[in-house]
Amino acid sequence: MSLDFRKDLFADERDDNLNVVGKPIRRQDILGHVTGTSPFFDDNKFDNLLHLKCVRSPHHHARIVSIDTAKAEAMPGVVRLLRGRDVPVNLNTLLSLLDFGLDDEPVLAETKVSYWGEPIVAVIATSEQAALDAVAAVEVRYEELPAVFDVEEALKPGAPTVNETYPGNHFVFYENTDHQRLRFGDTEARFARAAHIVEGRYQLTPIEQAPMEPNGAIAAPETNDRFACYTPTQGLFFSVGTCAKVLDVDLNRLHFIGGTVGGGFGGKVDSVCEPLAILGAMLTRQPVRYVLNRAEEMQVSAPRSAELWEIKDGIAEDGRILAREFKGWFDAGAYTRLTSYGVVKCTGHLPGPYTIPAVKSDIWCVFTNRTPATAMRGFGVLGVDFAIERQMDKGARAAGLGPMEYRLINAYRDGDMKATRRVASNTALVECIQVAAEKAGYPLAPEYKAMTSMTGASLTQIPETVTDSGRRPAGYTAIEKTEVSPGLGEAAQVQPTPAAPVARARTGGASSLPERPSYAPQPAPPQAAPPPAPEPPEPAPAKPRYSRYSSSIRRR
C-alpha cells in the first residue's frame, strides 16, 4: 500500500498537485533569521531603560511574616519597588477571560507563597545588576508551612492547603464538581462480560519548554496615556486581555507589539512578565524591561504538568475492547494557569482513536506546591496518549494478538459513535497502521490488510449510559460555604478575597508607596464598576452558585 489512502476525503478540494510538501520552500521569515535581523522583543532599544527583577520565594510553601524593603530602596540605581498592593487586581486566573475558573494567583504574593520561586517584590533599577543587588537586600521573613508535592497526597484529608481559592487542592469544574467526568455506556456491565481485564498505572514527568529566548517583556510609555509592550507572547490578544484585567485599564490603553517568538512551545502564553513590565512603566513613566534569566526560565516558568493515570480495560475473547475506565490526576502546581483547560481537552480526547462502547473517566486537576504548570506541546492529550498506547500494548498481549492487529480491530471507523457523543468522520487510523506495518516490514494477515476506515462501524448510537453523582472529597463544601452568600444577587458576589481595594487598604502610612491605585483615567475600583448583566434569578436557590468573575473586557 502506498501513502495514497483515503483520497475520498476532501476530494472536491484537493488537486493532488503538491506544491509545498516534499519541496524546498523557504520560510517567509528565514532571511531575517540567518542574518540575525529578525526583530525579537529584546532587540528593541530605549533611552532611560529601567530593569526589573523579582524577589522570589526560597520556600515551597510559607506564610509571609514581614517584608522589609527599606535597605533595598536606598540602594544606588533603585528607582522604585513594586509590591502586591501596587497591582490593581492582584488576583487572577488566566482563563477568567473565558469565564472558566476562579481567580487564584497573585501577580506578586502578599500573604503567602505556594511554590519555590514565586515572585513577592519587584525591584526596578537603572541597571540589571543594580536591580539584582537590591533584590538581594530585600528582607522577607517567612513562616514555613508543610508542603505537598504529590497529587495523591494533596487530595488526602488533612493535606496542606496549597491554594486558598481551592481548599480541597483540586480545581472545581463547572461550579459544581471536583473533577472532570465522562460517562458513556455501562462499564461495569461490560467488565463483567470481559474475557480479560487489563489494568495499568502510568506517570509522566513535567517538561520545561526551554525556549532559546527567555521569556520577558519591555513596556514603555507612549503618548495619549498609552503603554507599549514589546513581548514574545504566543497569545498576544490573550496577553492584552490579561494585562487589562490585572492592571484595571481599558484595552485601548495597551499597545502590544509581538513579533518573532524565540521559541515558545506553550511557555509564552501565561503573561507572567507583561503585567509587571507595564505596571513598572506606568509608575515610573520610563521604559521597563523584565526578562527572565536562564535560571528563572528553567525553575520558575511554567512547565507541562505531571500526570498520573490509571486505566482499566475489559477485553472480549476476539480482542475487541468492551470497556475502558480512566482515572487521571494532573499536577497543576500551585495555581491553575491552563491545567484545568488541559483536563477538559484531555477528556474530549478519550478514549483515544478507538471505538469502545463503554467509557468512564474521572480526572482531577490537583494543586501541589510545585511550579505552576501550563501549556506545553500537546498538553492534555500527549500524556494520556502515552498511557493509552502503553495500555494498548498490554491489552494486545492479554488478548494474544499482535500490537498492530489489536489496534486495527479497535481503531475507530467512519460512522462510529465516540465517547464524546460525536460521530467519527474522516478517520484514517486503519490505513495509517497498514502503511506503518508495511514500512516496518510487519506481516499483516490478509483479513487485516483488507480492513478499511470506511466500513465496519460497530457502534452508531449512544449506548444506554449509567450515570452517578460521584464522590466529592472534603474541601468542596468548604468552598461553597466560604464563597456563596445565598440570597445575594450576582452583582453582589464580588471577589471574596484580595482584589477589592478596600480589603487591601493599608492601615499604616509610613511607606512611600501609594495606596493601591487605579491606573484607569477615571479611578474606578472593581466593586464600583458596573455589574455584569445579571442573570435571570434562579427559581429555587437549591444549588449554591459560585461567584463568577468577569474580565475587564466584559465589565466594560
Place this chain on the structure above:
Amino acid sequence: MTTPVHFTHNGRPVSLFTEAGESLLSLLRLKLGDQTPKYGCGQGGCGACSVRIDGQLRLACLTLAETVDGAEVETVAALSAPNLDPLQEAFMDHFAAQCGYCTPGMIVAARTLLDTNPRPSRDEVIEAISGNLCRCTGYEPIIDAILAVAAQEVSA
C-alpha cells in the same frame, strides 16, 4: 571602573568605554547596537551569543568587554555583507531555522568550522556545533546545510 577599548567590529574600528565586569555581549548589543548575538543563558551553555574574536569562536556572554581591546570582533552581521554567506543561503534552503534565535550563533560556529576545516565529516560538523543549542530543528537540517556548503565550496 570605566575603561576605554578600541577594536574592530565587523571590520569597522570602534572606540568606546566599558564598565568593569561588562560582557562583550552587553557591549555589542547595548552600546554598538549589533543585535545579532543573542542572550540565551548568560553562562556559556547555549552558544546563542557566539562571535569570532581574531578568527576564534568565542562566547560573547563570557568574554569581558575590556579583553577585546585591539582585537577583531566579528558577528554574523559581518557574514551578510555585501552578499550573503553560502551558509546563510544553505540554512534557508535546508529549513535550518525555525524560531531563528540560535541561528546567528550557529552560523558563526559553522563558518569558523569551514574556515579551518573545509571538508568536515558529519561527526566533525556535529562536534563543531555541539556548543550551540537549538530547541526547534532537531539539528538535522542544520547539519545538512553545513555539509552542503562544505561539499559545494570544496568542489568549486
